[in-house]
Amino acid sequence: MDRIETDICVIGAGSGGLTVAAGAVQMGARVVLIEAGEMGGDCLNYGCIPSKALIAAAEQAHRMRHGRFGVTAGEVQVDFPAAKDHVRAVIEAIQPMDSQSRFEGLGCTVIRARARFVSETEVEAGGHRIKARRFVLATGSSPLVPDIPGLDGVEVLTNETIFDLRERPEHLLVVGGGPIGMEMAQAHRRLGCRVTVIEGSKGLPKDDPEAAAIVLDALRAEGVELVERAKVERVSGGPGQGVTVHTGAGDFTGSHLLMAVGRRVNLDTGLDAGGVTHSPKGIEVDRGLRSVSNRRVYAVGDAAGGMQFTHVAGYHGGLVVRAAALGLPVKAETRHIPWVSYTDPELAQVGLTEAQAREAHGGRLKVLRANFDESDRAVASGRQEGFVKVMAVNGRPVGATIVGAHAGELIAPWCMAIANKLKLTAFTSTVLPYPTLQEAGKRAAGSYYGPQLFENPWVKRAVRLVQRWGR
Ligand SMILES: Cc1cc2nc3c(=O)[nH]c(=O)nc-3n(C[C@H](O)[C@H](O)[C@H](O)COP(=O)(O)OP(=O)(O)OC[C@H]3O[C@@H](n4cnc5c(N)ncnc54)[C@H](O)[C@@H]3O)c2cc1C
Ligand SMILES: NC(=O)c1ccc[n+]([C@@H]2O[C@H](COP(=O)([O-])OP(=O)(O)OC[C@H]3O[C@@H](n4cnc5c(N)ncnc54)[C@H](O)[C@@H]3O)[C@@H](O)[C@H]2O)c1
Numbered sequence: 001m002d003r004i005e006t007d008i009c010v011i012g013a014g015s016g017g018l019t020v021a022a023g024a025v026q027m028g029a030r031v032v033l034i035e036a037g038e039m040g041g042d043c044l045n046y047g048c049i050p051s052k053a054l055i056a057a058a059e060q061a062h063r064m065r066h067g068r069f070g071v072t073a074g075e076v077q078v079d080f081p082a083a084k085d086h087v088r089a090v091i092e093a094i095q096p097m098d099s100q101s102r103f104e105g106l107g108c109t110v111i112r113a114r115a116r117f118v119s120e121t122e123v124e125a126g127g128h129r130i131k132a133r134r135f136v137l138a139t140g141s142s143p144l145v146p147d148i149p150g151l152d153g154v155e156v157l158t159n160e161t162i163f164d165l166r167e168r169p170e171h172l173l174v175v176g177g178g179p180i181g182m183e184m185a186q187a188h189r190r191l192g193c194r195v196t197v198i199e200g201s202k203g204l205p206k207d208d209p210e211a212a213a214i215v216l217d218a219l220r221a222e223g224v225e226l227v228e229r230a231k232v233e234r235v236s237g238g239p240g241q242g243v244t245v246h247t248g249a250g251d252f253t254g255s256h257l258l259m260a261v262g263r264r265v266n267l268d269t270g271l272d273a274g275g276v277t278h279s280p281k282g283i284e285v286d287r288g289l290r291s292v293s294n295r296r297v298y299a300v301g302d303a304a305g306g307m308q309f310t311h312v313a314g315y316h317g318g319l320v321v322r323a324a325a326l327g328l329p330v331k332a333e334t335r336h337i338p339w340v341s342y343t344d345p346e347l348a349q350v351g352l353t354e355a356q357a358r359e360a361h362g363g364r365l366k367v368l369r370a371n372f373d374e375s376d377r378a379v380a381s382g383r384q385e386g387f388v389k390v391m392a393v394n395g396r397p398v399g400a401t402i403v404g405a406h407a408g409e410l411i412a413p414w415c416m417a418i419a420n421k422l423k424l425t426a427f428t429s430t431v432l433p434y435p436t437l438q439e440a441g442k443r444a445a446g447s448y449y450g451p452q453l454f455e456n457p458w459v460k461r462a463v464r465l466v467q468r469w470g471r
Contacts, residue, residue, distance in 0.1 A: 002128045004109065006030045008324055009123055009132035011115045011269060014041020015310040016301030017138030018098055019317025024325040025107045032132065033103055034125045036114040040098035041140055042159075042302075043310045044091060050163040051183055053090035055342055057083035058190035062222075062344070068382055078192045080168035087163050117274025120294050134296055134324040137276070137283055138313070141263035141302035150235040154243045157258045169193045169256035173245055175232055176260035177203035179341045182215065184258060185224050186343050196225040196252050198245055200261075203228060204341060208353045211403035214386060215343050227252065265303055281305040287331045289320055298324060304332075309339055335398075336419040340408035345386050348411035351418045352399030357391035366392045368424075370443035372404045377435035381405070388444045390414070395423050395448065402441075410437055424448050 008024050010017045013035035025031040038045045064073045096102060100110045113126025123130045143158035145151065157165065159180060172188050174181045177199030189195045197203070203219075203226055204212035220226055230249035235257070237243035244253040265282045277284045277293040282305020284292045289304055291297040298320045299305075301313030315337070319330040338350035357365050368391075373384035386404020390397050400414035417426060427445035432438050453459055 001124070004032060004128055004130045006032045006109070006130060006132045008032070008134045008136060009034065009115075009130050010136045010138055011123065011125075012041065012138035012140055012266075012301075012303070013039045013098070013103070013110075014138060014140045014301065014313065015043050016140070016303070016313030016317045017041070017136065018103070019314045020136045020138065020300060020320050020324070021103060021108050022106060023318065023321035025103075027321065027325045029325045031108045032111065032130050033108045034111045034113065034115040034123070034130075036112075039100055039103075040095065043313075044094060044098055046160045046163065048310055049091055049094055050087045051159075051180075051187070052342060053087040054083065054163065054187045054191075055183060055344075057086050058187040059344060061192070062190045078168075080191060081166045083191055084163070084166055114268075116268075116270030117276065118270065119273060120275040121296065123270075123274075132296070134298065135274070136320055136324065137269060137291075137297060137299040137303050138301050138317070139266040139269055139303045140313075141265045141308060143259065144262045144264040145259050146261060148232055148235055150237075151259075154235055154237045154257060157256060159260070162258055165256075169254070171196070171242075171254035172256050172258060173198060173243065173252055173254035174258045174260055175245060176200075176262070177226065177228070178206070178260060178262065179204070179339075181258070181260035182219065182341060182343050184260065185226075186219055186222065189219075189222055189224050194225075194254070195223075196227065196254060198227050198230050198232060198247060198252060200231050201229065204347065207341070207347055207349060208355070208389070208401045208403075210354075211347050211349075211387075211389070211401050214403045215341065215345060215347050218345055218385070219343065263302065263308055265305060267303075279305070288323060288329065289316055289332050290323070306332075307334060307337055307339070309337070312337060336415065338411050338415045340411065342408065345383075345404045346402075346407035348400075348402045348407040350400050350411055350415045351397065352391050353401060354389060354391055354399070357393070357399050361391075361393045361398065364393050365398075366448060368392055368444045368447045370440040370447065372437070372440055374443065375435070375437055375440045377437050377439070378405070380435065388440045390424075390441075390444045390448075392424060392448055395425070396421060397424060397445075400441075404437075406437055410441060413438070413441060 007029040009032045010021045011034050021033040064076045115123045115125040171194040174185050174197045177197050185195045185197045203216045230247035234246045243257045275294040276291050283299035300316035302308045322328045323330045340348045370388050372378040372386040378384050383405035389401040391399035424445040
């Protein structure tokens with residue numbers, strides 16, 4: 001067995017692990033990076049990137065099918081395998097950034113094998129024994145396939161297999177109405193599949209219900225069948241028969257089945273030998289992302305057991321570089337973390353939802369709002385549906401919800417404001433170009449001051465005095 005001594009050993013080359021490896025090695029640390037599967041992890045190969053590429057193909061079909069403003073196309077043809085070629089081409093275009101050769105070029109030792117702790121200070125992978133001052137667990141998560149009777153007798157698609165499917169599903173059953181389920185449901189519907197979503201509670205349950213309702217109505221209007229409060233009891237089917245999902249709300253038969261019911265954290269890294277405690281949610285870490293039981297070990301991204309997003313993995317990675325490479329104290333926060341569901345319309349959230357803000361701030365909370373139909377740009381573009389909702393306390397935003405066209409882009413200034421604890425005056429004093437959708441956000445911010453300015457008798461009195469006596 002070959003022995004390697006290093007400063008930092010990163011396990012997992014997804015968004016979190018790559019951020020740590022690139023940052024630490026460029027700051028002068030010796031880094032070993034270990035990956036059992038594909039470089040780039042879930043986001044590049046089975047998650048964000050293929051899903052957004054498929055959504056782009058689906059949007060093209062949708063816009064062509066629904067000509068507007070006097071512009072129409074002929075009958076729209078969808079070449080399903082060609083849409084999948086686009087997905088593959090996008091992955092290949094981005095791959096070099098995450099590749100083994102790039103990381104070796106930066107100075108990392110890259111090992112392509114499964115890593116396992118053999119002691120609290122050593123890991124084994126691919127015939128190497130690596131002793132490191134610090135270990136970073138960036139091992140991510142995998143699709144959760146629950147133990148539902150009959151599921152093992154049918155072919156089950158997950159996010160790891162659906163993007164490779166070349167034939168168009170005649171009728172896709174999607175179990176789970178979270179972001180994966182909804183993004184995939186709409187994309188497949190637009191690419192010409194019949195789609196039924198079977199959801200145990202309600203669609204997009206983690207989001208603001210008012211905003212989620214706009215997305216769910218849009219999906220239904222496009223022909224996605226959404227069955228809510230339908231608990232899956234069993235699954236049946238077999239070769240040539242399709243697949244039937246049996247629920248308390250009825251039975252649903254389709255040609256293909258996608259399971260999108262959440263994620264299972266990857267914990268198969270010899271954690272017990274490494275003295276790293278964990279629960280099914282992830283590695284047990286303190287606020288500095290350090291294992292509570294083995295202080296040489298950090299966890300980032302999905303493995304850390306919190307929010308499961310690429311930008312969170314990247315944020316964690318940046319914190320751990322500071323902690324592990326520079327020895328600085330760090331604290332992972334969640335109050336400024338955004339998320340976006342890339343349905344059409346998009347749904348974006350940062351900070352607290354209205355319900356969370358009411359619970360946290362009670363009567364001090366002001367909910368500000370501007371509807372897209374008050375935006376001249378939205379009206380001109382025929383995209384009036386949606387709104388900006390801002391949760392404000394003492395003149396500062398603590399949360400923002402945006403649903404509508406480009407919500408994922410429009411949330412950016414609210415992310416900056418909440419991360420930097422800016423006041424709403426940062427919005428009202430900014431001059432925005434006209435006509436843009438961003439103006440809706442500024443209008444929402446301005447509504448905080450409206451009553452103070454326009455319904456205040458003292459202001460009216462002051463204005464009358466200035467008009468009479470002022471120069
Ligand atoms: C369909 C889908 C769409 C998504 N869309 C978005 C989106 O639009 N925006 C967003 O922010 N997030 C999105 N996500 C979530 C995002 O993909 C994850 O949160 C992110 O990839 C987590 O990064 P990570 O570095 O923690 O883990 P991962 O990217 O999962 O990487 C972990 C890596 O560790 C490796 N590994 C595991 N165990 C070992 C071991 N013992 N030895 C060696 N290697 C190991 C794995 O092979 C893997 O490559 C999506 C997820 C899915 C499934
Ligand atoms: N745009 C994005 O940022 C994006 C996109 C996709 C995924 N992701 C990440 O991946 C994670 C996983 O996504 P997801 O959609 O798989 O999980 P999720 O946990 O967000 O949603 C799963 C849904 O499945 C339902 N469900 C669970 N068991 C069920 C059952 N037996 N029958 C019917 N319904 C059931 C739940 O009620 C829930 O609504 C997300 O939490 C998110 O962090 C992000």
